[in-house]
Amino acid sequence: MPMTRISLKRGKTPDYKRSLMEQIYLAMRDTFNVPEEDRFMTITEHDDAQFDFGADYLGIHRSEDLIMIQITANNTRTTEQKKALYAKIAERLAADPGVRSEDVLISLVEVQKENWSFGNGEAQYA
DSSP, X not given: OOEEEEEEETTOOHHHHHHHHHHHHHHHHHHHOOOTTOOEEEEXXXXXXXXXXXXXXXXXXXXXTOEEEEEEEESOOOHHHHHHHHHHHHHHHHHTTOOOGGGEEXXXXXXXXXXXXXXXXXXXXX
């Protein structure tokens, strides 16, 4: 059910981008109990003029390698599960492909179950 959008500056290799998607997916499986095959992800690359951020917002020093991750998911997780997800994503991305934890920004957008259609014009979760 999660739909994940990853935004980053243009120029990373295909392997780097594949690793981002794989590690985020595995973190969701570990912490959000996401089923196998429940994988819907995109990556959008941006030029300098299309990618802006507060380099030191909240005392966290971000580099030009910042990755912005937006996950849309059902509003069924606890605060503890959300914190576990954020930590697991940062941990996995640090290990592969080597993203600094300061460069991992995550936004979770929660929706009602009936707000999904996975195909055929049907609301499968409603």
